[in-house]
Amino acid sequence: MSFKETFDKLSSIVDEALERYLPPADAYPALIHQAMRYSVTGGKRLRPVLVMKAAETVGSKAEDVLPAACALEMIHAYSLIHDDLPAMDNDDYRRGKPANHKVYGDAVAILAGDALLTLAFSTLAGIRGSNPDAVVKIIGEIALAAGTFGMIGGQVVDTFSAGEDINENTLEYIHSRKTGALYRAAVRTGAILAGAGDEKINKLTSYADNFGLAFQIIDDILDIEGDAAKIGKPLGSDVKNKKATYPSLFGLEEARRKARQAADRALSALSCFGNEAEFLRMLVQYIIDRDH
Amino acid sequence: MSFKETFDKLSSIVDEALERYLPPADAYPALIHQAMRYSVTGGKRLRPVLVMKAAETVGSKAEDVLPAACALEMIHAYSLIHDDLPAMDNDDYRRGKPANHKVYGDAVAILAGDALLTLAFSTLAGIRGSNPDAVVKIIGEIALAAGTFGMIGGQVVDTFSAGEDINENTLEYIHSRKTGALYRAAVRTGAILAGAGDEKINKLTSYADNFGLAFQIIDDILDIEGDAAKIGKPLGSDVKNKKATYPSLFGLEEARRKARQAADRALSALSCFGNEAEFLRMLVQYIIDRDH
Numbered sequence A, B: 001m002s003f004k005e006t007f008d009k010l011s012s013i014v015d016e017a018l019e020r021y022l023p024p025a026d027a028y029p030a031l032i033h034q035a036m037r038y039s040v041t042g043g044k045r046l047r048p049v050l051v052m053k054a055a056e057t058v059g060s061k062a063e064d065v066l067p068a069a070c071a072l073e074m075i076h077a078y079s080l081i082h083d084d085l086p087a088m089d090n091d092d093y094r095r096g097k098p099a100n101h102k103v104y105g106d107a108v109a110i111l112a113g114d115a116l117l118t119l120a121f122s123t124l125a126g127i128r129g130s131n132p133d134a135v136v137k138i139i140g141e142i143a144l145a146a147g148t149f150g151m152i153g154g155q156v157v158d159t160f161s162a163g164e165d166i167n168e169n170t171l172e173y174i175h176s177r178k179t180g181a182l183y184r185a186a187v188r189t190g191a192i193l194a195g196a197g198d199e200k201i202n203k204l205t206s207y208a209d210n211f212g213l214a215f216q217i218i219d220d221i222l223d224i225e226g227d228a229a230k231i232g233k234p235l236g237s238d239v240k241n242k243k244a245t246y247p248s249l250f251g252l253e254e255a256r257r258k259a260r261q262a263a264d265r266a267l268s269a270l271s272c273f274g275n276e277a278e279f280l281r282m283l284v285q286y287i288i289d290r291d292h
Helices: A003-021 A030-040 A046-057 A062-084 A100-125 A132-146 A151-161 A168-193 A198-225 A246-250 A252-269 A275-289 B003-021 B030-040 B046-057 B062-084 B100-125 B132-146 B151-160 B168-193 B198-225 B246-250 B252-269 B275-289
Strands: none
Touching: A003 A046, A003 A062, A003 A275, A030 A062, A030 A100, A030 B151, A046 A062, A046 A168, A046 A198, A046 A275, A062 A100, A062 A132, A062 A151, A062 A168, A062 B100, A100 A132, A100 B062, A100 B100, A100 B132, A100 B151, A132 A151, A132 A168, A132 B100, A132 B132, A151 A168, A151 B030, A151 B100, A168 A198, A168 A246, A198 A246, A198 A252, A198 A275, A246 A252, A252 A275, B003 B046, B003 B062, B003 B275, B030 B062, B030 B100, B046 B062, B046 B168, B046 B198, B046 B275, B062 B100, B062 B132, B062 B151, B062 B168, B100 B132, B132 B151, B132 B168, B151 B168, B168 B198, B168 B246, B198 B246, B198 B252, B198 B275, B246 B252, B252 B275
């Protein structure tokens, strides 16, 4: 199977599993379950794929970490719903369709985000067949990554530094927390549930950190150079919201160089692995080359 | 020690522990940590007290379940912050002071709620000295209680049935989920972490369900008859928001009788316990007699 076929197969395994983990669309009270499902539909499933492939890289089966993979995607979906709210980034479009609050209203959007975050932890607590100490450990790591020293912290600094002159340190803080923390947690979750030793976990963590940085820089570049139809939302939002980005701070050329350097570091971190890490290597190339 | 002294002592143990579990007010990014702390201050600590006293009733020490007790309080605080938002119940006051969003703005209030919910699961995952299977089990139960088949479900139905004619079944649905689910989870968490057997857990669950119902009916009555200064927010909000309540559905006299009946059922559920359940018995009387 080609890289793209493997990726698509994993994505559809995640889609099917999310279908099972999410309450049915007609379960009472139906409105909230429909709103949750609306925003879980259509993602690239990058975080779940990282969970599954990290587990495979250290010798486990992708299917064994599927609940954890889905939990990470629920947390990602919750963060997008809340970030798009009028009180936050006030974005009307996401993934080529109206944002959750444009369809369901602010009240339901807030509650749907809350519910996805909560369901993520239900799903994690429902993991069977793994060592319960490992389950408790990854719940702790994921909660920390999603909290104020991780994703929420990044969002706070991002929101309140809009329009301000920020330096590279602050930009690095925002990205490593807002998006990086969840990539890191995804990879570590897969490796820890698979019972990997510390050395392999550390290498995969370094991979995730550099992968996340490369991904974010490319995201910033696509917000300037990308094709709105492919990305599924209007572009130029960083400029509109006066947000500092890698291109705004360093210029497009230097931003591209930094993305390539981060990608190289991600690949180096995998040097202790053989063929079993081939997918993770190709994933780096994929996010560097992506157009959406 | 009198009942009131015991209650106050437990509350201050919870206050001190929350002080430790919450990030320092000056930890970066400080704004979010200040907002979280603002809304955790000043509660009655009823849910944590239930966790601790349920554990004591089945033979454990209150201090041993303190992290779980604090986690329940964080979830309660998050739910109040989000419920008070303009997009939701639009309440300006809570616990005698301006609501979180009136002080910090809607964006930070949304994120502070998200962060408290997330921190609750960090705190639960940090429990040491208990069987890890029990820790995973209570994380699952708490997440279920806080989710769309529990607290969030109750809030959704409550919000979207305002102004409508609702019957006793819907009213019972709203209250058993919106507030009841977390009381139930609190008591079960304490008992499960303490290693109680199924029979005792079931008795305590029945206690919690009836306790929660009695509590809610009294809450509805206080919204009509109470003293705003003691309760810390303007009264009559149920009437203003056209919300169905026990007094509006049955009249004050019948509502009072229903509260007393629920309290009696809560007491009966404890009949298999001896002196070790005396605090839980007195707690029922306390919530029936309370004026705030």
